Amino acid sequence: MNVRDRWRQHLPDFDPFSTTRLEQRRTSNAVRRLSRDHPAMGYDHLPMRNCSEVSPCRGGLCPRCVRQLRINLLDFLAANGLHRRSWHFVTVRVAGWTKAPGDCKPFGRLRNQRPVLALMAKFRRMGINNLLIFGSIETVYTTVSNVPAGKPFHLHLMISGASEEEISEAVNTSLRLDMKVPRPYEIQSVLMTEEDFFRAASYAFKQPLAKKSKASPDDYGVRQFLNPAERRELIRNYGVHGWRGRLILFGMRCENGPFRLIADLSATAKSALSSSSRKQPFRQQRQPPRGQG
Numbered sequence: 001m002n003v004r005d006r007w008r009q010h011l012p013d014f015d016p017f018s019t020t021r022l023e024q025r026r027t028s029n030a031v032r033r034l035s036r037d038h039p040a041m042g043y044d045h046l047p048m049r050n051c052s053e054v055s056p057c058r059g060g061l062c063p064r065c066v067r068q069l070r071i072n073l074l075d076f077l078a079a080n081g082l083h084r085r086s087w088h089f090v091t092v093r094v095a096g097w098t099k100a101p102g103d104c105k106p107f108g109r110l111r112n113q114r115p116v117l118a119l120m121a122k123f124r125r126m127g128i129n130n131l132l133i134f135g136s137i138e139t140v141y142t143t144v145s146n147v148p149a150g151k152p153f154h155l156h157l158m159i160s161g162a163s164e165e166e167i168s169e170a171v172n173t174s175l176r177l178d179m180k181v182p183r184p185y186e187i188q189s190v191l192m193t194e195e196d197f198f199r200a201a202s203y204a205f206k207q208p209l210a211k212k213s214k215a216s217p218d219d220y221g222v223r224q225f226l227n228p229a230e231r232r233e234l235i236r237n238y239g240v241h242g243w244r245g246r247l248i249l250f251g252m253r254c255e256n257g258p259f260r261l262i263a264d265l266s267a268t269a270k271s272a273l274s275s276s277s278r279k280q281p282f283r284q285q286r287q288p289p290r291g292q293g
């Protein structure tokens, strides 16, 4: 089986191309309006409208390019057999990271936010063998009972090689968690099945422009498309950035498209395969929404 078929069969709803095309048009329209209304913000430098297969724009807000980078990541994971390792899916909410409704200021620096760098530095100091991390910083336009409820920036990380205790120590000692939310951080074991792994992996790096409609604050919510005003607000919060601007990697690298392993996994590959307790299967907790894969 080729590498793409290996993950594709488990993600039948992965970023459908028809949706990507539609999102491309909606985002292009939003960017055009923003560059007219806010000429100093650099939106007119976003070359998304001319993005094509032969000359991708490599913008972090471009649905087509983000889709391609997600494909590259999943191909890389499958080609290196990383679905055979044991993984945790980690969600982190940092204090002060929620943008209020109507706040259009850029969040800035995305993956290079200080708490992200501090967390990665902590992992490095812990000297864990064969530590692998991939994921991203993202936000979502959230409504509770149809009322805008802010845009919580947060981290989704897939982590392999570290125990639940080590992950917990790193998170708790390197950054200030947002104690105002019901779940400041969550560590979920990913089942050692291809399906569970690729679903969790595709959830760790998604399209950036999304809306979540919740019935109550602690509800997981339903993913929806943004209306034009909501889309412009989110674009302004993300700011202009490249397609790797949200990607967080440890033990692997993304060189302008292709991914590559830095960590040498051959020595202790066997120990990495040993399974740990799996009390919270990923898919029972968090169904990746349709259309996002």
Ligand SMILES: [Zn+2]
Pocket: 048, 051, 052, 056, 057, 058, 059, 062, 063, 064, 065
């Ligand atoms: Zn593009």
